[in-house]
Every structure is written in C-alpha cells, then in structure tokens.
Amino acid sequence: MIDDFAKKYLHNDLREIRKAMLWKLDGLSEYDVRRPLTSTGTNLLGLVKHLSLWESRYFGEVFDRPFPEPLPRWDDAKAHGTDMWATEDETREQITDRYRRVWEHSDATINALAIDAPGHVPWWPRPNVMLFNILVHTLTETSRHAGHADILREHLDGSTGTAAEHAIPNRDAAFWEAQHAQIERAAKAAADARSDGIGR
Numbered sequence: 001m002i003d004d005f006a007k008k009y010l011h012n013d014l015r016e017i018r019k020a021m022l023w024k025l026d027g028l029s030e031y032d033v034r035r036p037l038t039s040t041g042t043n044l045l046g047l048v049k050h051l052s053l054w055e056s057r058y059f060g061e062v063f064d065r066p067f068p069e070p071l072p073r074w075d076d077a078k079a080h081g082t083d084m085w086a087t088e089d090e091t092r093e094q095i096t097d098r099y100r101r102v103w104e105h106s107d108a109t110i111n112a113l114a115i116d117a118p119g120h121v122p123w124w125p126r127p128n129v130m131l132f133n134i135l136v137h138t139l140t141e142t143s144r145h146a147g148h149a150d151i152l153r154e155h156l157d158g159s160t161g162t163a164a165e166h167a168i169p170n171r172d173a174a175f176w177e178a179q180h181a182q183i184e185r186a187a188k189a190a191a192d193a194r195s196d197g198i199g200r
Contacts, residue, residue, distance in 0.1 A: 007115040010135040011107075017142045018103055020162045021048055022096055024149040028156065034086055037152045044152055045095055046085040047145045052099040053083045054141065058134050059106035062119040067105050069098070074123055110135065 025033050025044055033045040056067035057074060072079040086095060110131065117131045146162075153159050158176070 003115045006132065007110070007135070010132075010139055011110050014135065014139045014142060015103075015107075016162075017139065017146050018051075018099070020146050021051060021142065021149060022099065023162075024146075024153045025092070025096070027159075028153075030092065032156050033092060036085075037155055041085060042148060042152065043085055044149055045092060046083075047149055047152075048099050049086055049090075049095050050083045051142055051145055052095065052102045055106055055138055056102045058121075058138050059102075059109040062121050062129070062134060063109055063113060063117065063131070065105075065109050065112075067102065069101070106138075 025048070028044070034043055036043050053071060056069075056071060059065070060067040072082075086092075113131050115130065115132045115135070119129045119131065119134060121127045121129055121134075150160065150162075158171075
C-alpha cells in the first residue's frame with residue numbers, strides 16, 4: 001500500500017513541477033526565453049529542452065521503453081551541453097511540444113511499471129535502479145531547474161510563483177527597492193558584527 005502511495009505522490013509532484021516549468025515561458029518574447037541570463041548561458045527555453053531530453057532517457061531507455069523520437073546519444077561528447085540552449089532553427093513550439101510528448105511517454109512508463117521495477121542507468125556509477133529511484137531523481141532534477149527558472153523569470157520581469165493561480169502579486173518598484181535595501185542593511189550589519197566576514 002505504501003508503494004502505491006509513494007508512486008502516486010511522486011508522480012503527482014512531477015506533473016505539477018513540469019507545468020510550472022512551461023508556465024515560466026508564458027508571456028515572454030522569443031528573445032527573452034532564449035537569451036543567456038547567467039555567465040554560463042543558463043536560459044529558460046534551454047532548461048525545458050534539457051529536461052525533455054533527460055526525462056525521455058530516464059523513463060525511456062532506462063526501462064527498455066525507448067522514447068520513439070531520435071535523441072542524441074548520452075555519451076556523445078560532441079553533443080555535450082547542446083541540450084542547454086535552443087538553436088535559431090528550433091522553435092519554442094517544437095521544444096515545448098516535445099516536452100509534453102515526453103510527459104506522455106514518461107507517464108505511460110510510470111503507470112505501466114511497479115515502483116520497484118528494475119532499470120539500468122549506464123551513466124550512473126551504480127547503474128542498477130528501480131522506478132522509485134528514477135522518480136525521485138527526475139522530480140529532484142526538475143525541481144532544481146524550476147528553481148533556476150524562478151530566478152531567471154524574476155530577473156526578466158519580476159514575475160514569481162509556481163503557476164498562474166499561485167503567482168505572487170506584483171509589487172511596484174518602490175516596494176522591491178525598500179525590500180532590497182532592508183536585506184542589504186541586514187547583510188552588512190551581520191558582516192560588520194563578524195569582522196572577518198566569515199560565518200561561524
């Protein structure tokens with residue numbers, strides 16, 4: 001009974017965080033969903049592309065249920081890093097539609113298998129896994145990248161939250177300037193109190 005509960009709980013959380021990832025693109029220009037927003041090039045559409053590729057592998061080839069569309073090999077050194085950004089020839093719709101098709105394929109795998117169904121991840125040091133491991137791993141990775149997307153979207157237009165119905169109300173610039181100043185004062189006061197600047 002706990003196995004069924006765990007599988008359903010993890011699967012539901014994965015479904016919700018996937019939707020949050022796509023919501024982070026809503027209302028943004030073509031340039032804003034693609035442009036690098038960190039020194040390493042992290043961008044919103046690239047995060048979605050990355051998640052679609054890896055989720056398709058984890059719930060596909062790991063359980064001998066390959067995703068039915070072509071994928072670059074996981075061990076192709078030339079392709080390393082290309083999953084983190086969209087080329088000018090890839091449309092937003094192609095990437096987001098593929099992510100939704102990956103969801104359908106992954107959901108079919110999750111629904112078909114028991115939580116202790118065996119799988120094999122050749123790129124992991126301990127490659128023998130169960131569906132439980134992959135559910136937890138994929139949920140963790142998707143949540144991690146959703147956090148990246150939160151920060152990127154806030155940087156672009158101040159939008160925060162996990163979905164339209166849970167969006168944090170927009171505040172005016174004066175509110176955020178005051179908030180920023182208050183946090184800055186607290187940080188400086190803490191650093192001054194510890195003259196070496198290193199927490200103890």
